[in-house]
Amino acid sequence: MENRLNEEGFIMQYLISGLREEPFIDHTADENQLRYEKYLRSILTRPQTKEPQDRVKLNETGSLGLPWRYYYNYGNWFVDLSTFYSVLTRVEMDACTQLEAEEDMQVRAVVWSYASVDLWCNGEHVCAMAPPVYKPIQKQNVMFNLKKGINRLYIRLQTLGVRDTRTLFGIQVINHKDEIRVVLPDEEHTNCVLNCAKWLDQLIIQDGKLFCHTPAPKGTTLGYDSMSPDFAKAETKVERHDIGGATEAVLEAGRPYIVVECTAEGQKLARRMEDTAMIVPSFLKVMDYEKNKEAIYHRISDVESLSRGGKFGFSISNILARKATGRITAKDRELFLETLSQIEKRFDCSDFLVCGLVRYLKNYELDDELKNRVKEVLLNYRYWMDQEGSDAMCFWSENHSLMFYVSAMNAGEFYPEEYFTRAHMTGRQLWEAGKKRVEQWLDDVEERGFEEFLSTVYMCVTFAGLLNVIDYTPKEISDRAVKVTDRLLEMLALHTYKGSVIAPMGRVYRQVIYPFLQGAQALMNLIDPDVPYSYGEGWLAFYATSRYEIPEGLKKLMRDPVLTEYNTGNAVIRLEKNEAYCITSVQSPRKDTDYDRWVNLTLLEERQNVDKTSHAYTKSLNERFHGTTCFIPN
Incomplete structure (x- = not known):
């Protein structure tokens, strides 16, 4: 061949x-x-x-x-x-x-x-x-x-x-x-597999149909992926139909995510495709704010746990939603214990779970068995990278750092006289260390704006972290967090055009090609039930028990024409939107002469002492890793 x-x-x-x-x-x-x-x-x-x-x-x-x-x-x-x-x-x-x-x-x-x-x-x-x-x-x-x-x-x-x-x-x-x-090794057997691969290569989607260049090999299936966020459905979310021998297949309406699979010599080959014409915004029937909010919590509670790449699930947000709506299930205790195990093993993003666990502990009672298990896990958790432990956790991004900081405060508050084994601190000391960093995080965002600006993935996470700051820290910190959260939502509302967020982003993922499917649409739909909604990874479950109130005027901001320019992080954002069009851009690094570029401490630490306990150091690590604050083309 x-x-x-x-x-x-x-x-x-x-x-x-x-x-x-x-x-x-x-x-x-x-x-x-x-x-x-x-x-x-x-x-x-x-x-x-x-x-x-x-x-x-x-x-x-x-x-x-x-x-x-x-x-x-x-x-x-x-x-x-x-x-x-x-x-x-x-x-x-x-x-x-x-x-x-x-x-x-x-x-x-x-x-x-x-x-x-x-x-x-x-x-x-x-x-x-x-x-x-x-x-x-x-x-x-x-x-x-x-x-x-x-x-x-x-x-x-x-x-x-x-x-x-x-x-x-x-x-x-x-x-x-x-x-x-x-020429592949074992050509006698691999030629058959190559024929199967070349058949998959030639598939096309056009006018609602799948066209095959030659008849589909025997046993070929056409599958529709529901793209369910629920880990409980990870093994069953693809519904398959035999199309062996066919040269074309009419695609079912409203099922745009397609996987075609064929087998040769015991090898299963699969090609994933999207019928982009069928990927459209999802709208709920028109309802008022309170009913829409209730529908959001029900959607989150309907998911057993959020799938993490099909490997396992994170369930704390779903448990929170079920508690808030009175829809707790018999399996939720098992899922709660699984959450504690994931925190104990320090899975990456377990800081998300700790924030959810804190919210649960602040609002609901536990029996003695669960109380003891929670205490064991939280006392042995690693709340920062300078504490004992070897793991894969990301500490330094804007959303992660906030969640670690406020979780240290909250865990220290729960057990002020207890000894936290990895931190080598009492709870009171851990609270103080977390408080210092939360305040520095707020200082930075208040002065320079968001680094992960307008990210339709990470602004949802930051929103949830800020809710914990608002609800579970002293008033002087909480009040500052309210204003920062207002600004987060105002920026997203400003960049909402015909119901979807259209914006340059400090961090971005592939889903941005379908703006109405982005995670931040959950926030936009909370503000205005008339715009498209998305699942948004279930972060709005935090809002069900929060005192934070959505600011007035955001719906108007989403709809009104605007011509503006503003700074955030190391970027200048420009936006013009009206009924006819929306144009937006990002300039980074900023060129304005009065801009005082912050110093990356990791570039100095080899030749001088720097404060590695400061948020400025964390932010420096983030720039080295994600590059979110200084885009310079190579």
């Missing part, structure tokens, strides 16, 4: 074995989590002294103890198995392909990856890229000494699984591209 390199010289066909995943534990302490994770990557890679001597055959077990399979991901130039890890994980993958050369030749190539990569060509070790990195992507120039005929490339990838982990690699051939073709 003819398999040439793609237009840029990338190899597009591989067999892979993996991912092999196992816990990665190291107890080295560091108050700088970014530096700590860099250190972990430096010690993770196991040196590769020789090429694994695998017989690479489809479905047979490789040296990692996992079967070889064909990698299919429509049109991707990279072998990309990127995923999210909530705890520190060692990740390994093997890959193998073959290049058939028309004659003996020296081929220049580039290996691209974020991971550690070892590459052998005909047994010669031609690439040892280490250590892994978070970003930017690494590249290494290599030379392949190809002989006429078949040449084997064997790749071993190693990386640290920590939060959003880019487990991928690509090999780009620079010269002799037209004289090389790809």
Whole structure:
């Protein structure tokens, strides 16, 4: 079968074995989590002294103890198995392909990856890229000494699984591209799989139909993904129908998320597609503010737990919504205990769970068994990166930092005389440390504006964190948090155009291409029931027990024409909206002459003392990691 390199010289066909995943534990302490994770990557890679001597055959077990399979991901130039890890994980993958050369030749190539990569060509070790990195992507120039005929490339990838982990690699051939073709190992069996892949490649959606270039292979299914946020439905959210032998299929109205799956040689290949014409805003029937608010809480309570990448669920917001609406279920105690276990294991984003747990404790009674378990978990939690523990938690982003700060205050308040084992503080001391940082967080946002400005993902999280500050801190802090929350909602309302948030964002995700589906639509729909709604990850469950009141005038702000310019973080935001159009832009870094650019403390700490307990240090880490505050094109 003819398999040439793609237009840029990338190899597009591989067999892979993996991912092999196992816990990665190291107890080295560091108050700088970014530096700590860099250190972990430096010690993770196991040196590769020789090429694994695998017989690479489809479905047979490789040296990692996992079967070889064909990698299919429509049109991707990279072998990309990127995923999210909530705890520190060692990740390994093997890959193998073959290049058939028309004659003996020296081929220049580039290996691209974020991971550690070892590459052998005909047994010669031609690439040892280490250590892994978070970003930017690494590249290494290599030379392949190809002989006429078949040449084997064997790749071993190693990386640290920590939060959003880019487990991928690509090999780009620079010269002799037209004289090389790809021949997979075990060609007798993989040719059938390649035929299946090429059939998937040729699928198109047009005019409400799925068109196939040739009849669908036997056993092919057309599935509709409900995109349910509920982890309880993760295994059943795709409804499949057999289309074997068909050359076209009429797509069901209102079901735009499609997955086509076919099987060859025991390998299941899947292509996900979207019928964009069917992705439209969701509106509730017209109702008043209070009834709409009740409907929001019911929607959140209907979800058992929020799916975290289909691996597990976070349920605290859903439990809160069920308590607020009197719809508690028999399973909620089990889910509550699971939440405590996730906090105890310090899953990334467990600060979200702690904030929800605090809200639960402030509003509802627990029996003695649960009280004791909660106390055990909260006394042993790691409330900041300078406290004892090795984990994958993100502390430094605008939303995470606030949640950690206020959770430290609240946990310290619950147990003022108790000893917090990782913090090495009493509850009273922990409360004071959290209070200092909450106040500094507010100082920063009041003076410079939001860093994750207008983010339709993270403003919802920040909103929930601010509600805990409003409801569960002293009045002088609470009053400041009210004003900051007002500003958050005013900015989103200002950028709402025809019911959806249209804005430049300090942090952004793919969902922004469908503005009416963004998480912040939950906030907009709370303000105005007439605009499209979204689930918004259930953060509005916090609002059900909050004293915070939505400011007057936001609905008018959402609808009125505006021509304005304002500063936030390190950016200048410009906006013009009227009945005919909405135009908005971001300028970063700011160029105004009177702007006092804040100093990134992490750039100074190697040569002078800096206050690593300050929010200014946290914000500096955030800029180093996310880059949200200073966009400078390379």
